[in-house]
Amino acid sequence: MGAVRAEHRLAGCNPEWREHFSDSIASESWSEALLPVVTTLLEGGRLDLQHGLLMYNHPDLPELGRLAHLAKEARYGRRAFFNHNVHINPTNVCALACRFCAFRRSKRQDDAYAFSTEAYVEDLGRYADHVTEVHSVGGLHPDWDVTTYESMFAAAKAAFPHVSIKALTAVEVKHLAKQSDLSVEETLERLFDAGLDQLPGGGAEILDDGVRAVICNGKESSQEYLDIHATVHQLGHVSNCTMLFGTVETLEQRVIHMLRLREVADRTGGFQCFVPYPFLPDDTRLPEAQLATGAEVLRTIAVSRLMLDSIPHIKAYRMNVGDGLGELALRFGADDIDGTVHKESIMHLAGSTAPLDADKRRMSRLIEDAGAEPWERNSDYTTFTRFVPPPVPKRRGLTMATE
């Protein structure tokens, strides 16, 4: 294991979850088609590429979901997590032009923008009384270097020390290192010293360089993505990881993607959450994308819960999949539904219709309707509070007429 602290490796999880999971698998019956997976898990083994493909092709989706839900319950019982966060994207100006991206702009476009430090802090200030996390990712601005983000993070921390900063995808870190003539490690050290707390997982797309050449040519390679995250972990910080599916990848490439992430998680213990989300096509340039159905979203959540046993949390990212599928995913292996968010651009420009006005009461209703208990968490999953919604004030109603 690397330098990441032990509480991050478990992150709210029952340390004896494997025994609980085996016991609950043994107490239920399973179809013959799923037995290779069930037997391996029952014996405490790990799933491989063939198991992953079997699960992706298994005809009984509810059965697969039941197995993944048992794995989630073995770790967290009925608890499901959310946080109180906001997304602020410092710039949409980007030197690249990924074909799935509806967010990026060139410097010359009318709606291109780039925040100053003051504008970033002012925007965060609109939400800071209510949130515990700011999620900030953006384009690869050709004029920005590490000092731009050092200034933003230091000012944000000074103004709002209670807000955890989750920011910069791996490709943004690579870009800042190049712009600043620093190594990735030196760049990360400076950003963490300035106030950065953890990295989000964006930009993983599919960890296959052939797929990346088609959908995001010029981005960091698969290995660079993994190496940058491993460096974060070696520096004693956590990060998250993602998978963008439903573009041009095969099922095998999805499973290999998960296995590559698992290998890093095994080595460093530093991935805290995996967030799989389907490609949304509005205003993008990828007409050949296969697109993912709702069933495929739920199946991918279930497969990832079962494959990724060294990554504690699986998130149903409601900003992308929507509230309806997000809450259903809590029965298919997800334990987290993301946060209240308030403001989000990247997914909404690509077609998301997930509501941005969610408050804690609404989040808890989504979770309770899925049969789970709502627990509010902090940004790095080290503190958890059972959320009990305040009682709805009784409305004085009119006396109903009777026949």
Ligand code: SF4
């Ligand atoms: S996905 Fe990121 S790197 Fe790619 S074009 Fe969009 S903003 Fe730029």
